[in-house]
Amino acid sequence: MLSTRVGGLELESPLMTGSGTFGHDPLALSFLKEGDLGALVLKTVTPEPRTGNSPARMAEFPGGLLNSIGLENRGLEYWKESVAPLLEEVAVPVVGNAGGHTVEDFVAVSEAFSGMEGIAAVELNLSCPNVDGGLHFSTRADSAAEVVSACRRVLDKPLWVKLSPNVTDTVPLARACEESGADALTVCNTLLGLLVDWKSRKPLLGRGYGGVSGPAVLPIAMRLVHQVSSSVSIPVIASGGASRPEDVLAFLVAGASAVQIGTASFRRPDAISTIAAGMxxxxxxxxxxxxxxxxxxKWDGGGEKPREN
Ligand SMILES: Cc1cc2nc3c(=O)[nH]c(=O)nc-3n(C[C@H](O)[C@H](O)[C@H](O)COP(=O)(O)O)c2cc1C
Structure with a gap:
């Protein structure tokens, strides 16, 4: 009933974890019932270890979360030794997520994922708003094309690209990624935002700006999923604000083939199973x-018309 095909993978369910929002260890996965999670998307890995941004790194507000983790991770060498072996035990397809500052960084992580038994597909995080230069590859179509083509050349697996909502028009970026060999597009990463404590007159997060996620971004992600899926032929994976079964079904109607659940899992680690049961x-x-x-x-023709392919 829930099965779907997306970006080179056959999945039992269209529900996936959002990168950086769920564990890959047996304890984290024990919150989810069999058949509910279609794929486990892992936190972004960069070639070198990163300590991440100064605290506070997360703040809640009524519409969701503002975060500025800054891609904290222990780097590729640690990942290969300590994370990769655990993945062979995971019962669903695992999607590695690659990050970096240069084309060479993305290629190095993609090369490591290539040929790795436990990794079924790779998602390129072109769109982290929380590191210096993090949006470079997701705001220029020529830069996005360069990194996607380079990773495509070294990868023997489906390649997904995670796009940014922090641009005026996502469609040229989406088309550039498709033309450069992407098998699916994840739409989208967090929106750049700011929360302020009025008394101290300081930003709530140590780095100031952060990425907004959770229910507040749902209509924006829904619009982007619709725009992008109407403009490319490869599947779109929705990411942004889904917390209820109805949200996921609506994303499918808008053009997504699968939906990632991020912030909702912070509130309840079993959110994916609750959503799957409701669906x-x-x-x-x-x-x-x-x-x-x-x-x-069904578009009744009112307002702005969807784009043609
Ligand atoms: C605390 C936190 C950490 C995140 N880390 C990553 C990351 O490492 N790589 C990435 O591609 N996206 C990361 N994201 C973005 C999520 O994967 C997702 O795209 C975004 O939160 C929107 O979905 P949501 O509203 O369901 O959370 C992170 C989000 C949060 C809240």
């Missing part, structure tokens, strides 16, 4: 399977 019940009541909904938006 099954809604689909069953309406005599549908999830794939019936993909790209089925």
């Amino acid at each position: 099954r019940s809604l689909l069953q009541k309406n005599g549908l399977v999830a794939s019936d909904l993909v790209g089925s938006l």
Whole structure:
């Protein structure tokens, strides 16, 4: 009922973890029931260890979260020794997520993921707003094309690209990634934001600006999923604000083939299973399977028309 095909993978469910928002260890995965998680997307890995940004790194607000983790990770060597072996135990396809400052960084991580048994696909994080230069590759179509083509050459697996919402028009970026060999696009990373403590008159986060996620960004991600999926032929994976079964079904209608759940898992680590159960019940009541909904938006012609492919 939930099965889907996305970016070279057959998945039991369209629900995935959002990079950086869920563990890859048996304890984290024990919160989820079998058949509910379609794929486990891992936190971004960079070639060198990164200590991340100064605290505070996360702040809650009524619409979700503002974070500025700064891609903290222990680097590729540690990852190969300590994380990779655990992945062979994970029962669902695992998607590695690569980050970096230069084309060579992205290629180094992609090369490491290539040929690695436990990794089924690779998502390039072109769009982290929380590191200096983090948006370089996601705001210029020529830079995005360069990094995607270079990674495509070294990768023997499906290649997904995670786009930024922090641009005026995402479509040229999406098309450049498709033309450079991406098999799917994740739409989208967090939106650049700021929260301020009025009394101290300081930003709530140590770095000041951070990335907004959670229910507040849902309509923005929904619009971007629709715009991008109407403009490319490769599948789109939605990311941004989904916390209820209805949100996921709506993302499918808007054009997504799968949906990542991030901030909702911070509130409840079993959110993906709760959403999956709700989706099954809604689909069953309406005599549908999830794939019936993909790209089925009825547009009455009012307002701005969707783009043609
Ligand atoms: C605390 C936190 C850490 C994140 N770390 C990463 C990361 O390492 N790499 C990445 O591509 N996205 C990262 N993201 C973005 C999420 O994967 C997701 O795209 C975003 O939060 C929007 O989805 P949501 O509203 O369901 O959380 C992070 C988000 C949060 C809240």
